Structure formats: C-alpha cells, structure tokens
Amino acid sequence: MKSSLLKVSFALAIISLYTFLFGIVNTIGEQAGYEPAVSVSQGYETTNSAEPPRTTIDVTNRRQPNFADYDPAPFPEVTTFVLETYIPITTIPTTSANAVTTIPATTRPFTLTTTSPTITTTTARPSTTTRPATTTTRPVTTTRPPATTTRVHNPSNETLRVRVRGNEIEGDAFDIVARTVQGEIGSRFHAEAVKAQAVAVYTFIRYQNANGVVPNLPVAATATDRIRDLTREVFGELIYHNGRIINSVFSASSAGFTSSARNVWGSDVVYLQSIRTDFDIEHNDPNIDRTVTYTAAEIRDAVSRQTGIQLTGNPANWFRIINHVDTVYVGQMTVGGQTTFMNNNREIAITGRVFRERIMGFGIDGRLFRSASFTFEYDAPSDSFTFTFRGYGHGVGMSQNGANILATHRGLNYRQILQHYYIGVEVR
Secondary structure, three states: OOHHHHHHHHHHHHHHHHHHHHHHHHHHHHHHOOOOOOOOOOOOOOOOOOOOOOOOOOOHHHOOOHHHHOOOOOOOOOOEEEEEOOOOOOOOOOOOOOOOOOOOOOOOEEEEEEEOOOOOOOOOOOOOOOOOOOOOOEEOOOOOOOHHHOOOOOOOOOEEEEEEOOEEEEEEHHHHHHHHHHHHHOOOHHHHHHHHHHHHHHHHHHHHHHHHOOOEEOOOOOOOOOHHHHHHOOOOOOOOOOOOOOOEEEEOOOOOOOOHHHHHHHOOOOOOOEEEEHHHHHHHOOOOOEEEEEEEEHHHHHHHHOOOOOOOOOOHHHHEEEEEEEEOEEEEEEEEEEEEEEEOOEEEEEEEEHHHHOOOEEEEEEEEEOOEEEEEEEEEEOOOOEEEOOOOOOEOEEEEHHHHHHHHHHOOOOHHHHHHHHOOEOOO
C-alpha cells in the first residue's frame, strides 16, 4: 500500500514539473515577439482584399522579368506615333550667329521601338504600372510658338552699306532698311506689302554686302512713322533657301509673269524662276499697258550711238521680234536686220533686255522704256514709234505692286507674299 502511494506521488510530481516548465517557455516566446511561420507572396502589403499583382519569373537562363510578364496584356514592342508637328534640323548660315530657328510645322510619322526594362524582384511592393491603350497609333500634339516671336539673329548695332546716287554710305541697319523701304514704295501700300518689302530689302542688302557688293538703292532722307513701325515688326527676319540667305531682288511690276534670273542675267537661280502672276492684269497693276512714244530720229540716234548700226529705209522694218522668253518678255530681236553688235571687241546678242537697257538707256528724256515685255507700232504720219509695256523693271523676284495686290485683294501676309515670289524659301 505504501509502495503504491509513493508511485502515485512521484507521477504527480513529474506532471507538475512539466506543466511549470512549459508555461515558462510560452511566456518567454510571447515576450520575444515570436510568431509562427506563414506563407508570404512577395511580402506585399495591401489595404483592401484584392489580390496584389504577381510577377511570374522564369529562371531559365537567368531571364529577368519584363513588362510582358504583367498580366493580362503585354506592351507592344513597336509602337507607331504620328507627330502633328516637328522641328527639323537645319543648317544655320555663318552670317547668322546666335540663330534661333523656328520652322513651320509638318506632319511626319516615325517609329519608336521600346526596349524591355529590367525589373529586380524584392519583397517590397513595386510601383503600380499603368499600361497605355492597346492601339498602336496615337496622335501626339505639340504646341508651336508664334512665328513672329523668333528671329534668326540679333541685328542690334548692325550696320549696312549702300550707294545713294553714287555715294557710298554706311549706317544703322534698321535705319537704312526703313529709309530704303520709304524710297522704294512710299507709305501708301498695304501693311503686309510694306513688311514684305522690308524683309526683301534687308535680305538683299545683307546678301550683297556679304558678297562684297555695295548696292545702289533709292534710300530716302527719312522714313515716316508708319514705315518705321511696320519695318520694326519684321526687322531681323531674312529669306533663306536651303539655309542660305538669298539674293532677294525685286522690281516695281511684273507682266502677268515674272522673269527668270537665267533669261535676265544669264545664270539659273533655283528660287528666281518665272512664275505666273495673272492678278497683275486682273487687278490693274499700274504698270500694265503703259505706253511711251519716241520719234524715229531719236531711236535712230540711240541705235547708232550704242551699237554702230545705221538704220535706213522704211522705219516700219527697223525692228523684228524673233521670240519670247518667260512667256511674255522679248527674247531675240533684230535691229536694222542684225541680231548682234560689237562692243569693246565683244559680240553682244540683241535681246529685249539689251534693247531696253543698253540701246535705249532705260528711256529718252524722262520717257521711260519700262520693261522688256513690250510691243511697238510705227506711225508714218508722225514718223514715231509707240511702245506698249507690261511691267516695270527687270521683273525678277518680287513685284512691289504685285505684293500690294496680293495683300489687298488676296489677303496674303508678308511671308506668304515672299514665298509666292521666291521659290522654295523660308522666312525667319
């Protein structure tokens, strides 16, 4: 009996000891913050019950995850965009240092290839990625600043050189340009025609000076406030062809067509081609169908003095037009039956331009021989010739009266006017 009681007491003691020791271990674990192991997917923390995005990683060949691994739809590798505007790279001429170029907007497509980025997977939640639309083409709109806010160069303190009635002068560029505009067209033209003339004058003088030439121009003593204000609006802008300042020649009026540089000066210039200008006639350019009369004796003397050709017989047979160039300008012609004459041991072909400039000297006693676009009639009773002209001047490049017509009747601005007369140019 005593033996049994001892066994029971020993068992109870063992149980009590075990219970005591287990309680101590649990208490220590709770105080140390131990927690049971759990299954964690990437260690994301969420604030809602939605399943966090998962990244599938293919460890084959140690490939890193990319955007295509994000379900449901992969990004396209190639996306085509259409740019509504872009600024092409152009060559700025050396004469326009510190240039700022603004080119008119042009639509141009291009292809953008996307390269898959590398993603390093950690236990932290990656940033949320927003996918673009699944379409492969989208317009991208850019804002082009107003063209009038840019200048090719800063003409401050610039000087230009010109000849006025044979005397060379050098002066402030703005002042020279404004006074030349005043001398060329006065103050009565449409504002856009005045601005076109200002840009053409400035470009012309810059071109000539850069090539060592001091041009003769009708520079007025002063310019009106209107001319100065309009010139100031565009001062600094120049006319370019393929990045180079052009020889922006101009004349008073064309003749329904402008002249080409090739048929006036013998050199083909890509931006100085003959173009149709029907509006000269439609809107009554003041130099259309102007007439002048010279006596047969005046013409006989001029021809003899300039060419050595002696005109005899019936004056009605003195001249004959062989052909026309640039549609309406007299090309080859005969004087006294001859097509050439000698001058300083050089043979000169007789053309409408040579007849106007060399033989007739642009006119006699203030009666102007206005253009190489002409017809003539001989009147026997008065023994005189009447010439009828279309246009005034050489006719190459911009027509001043034509520019005024385009601004007044067609609503063109100064840039459009210049781009009409000079082929393939930029005004900036």
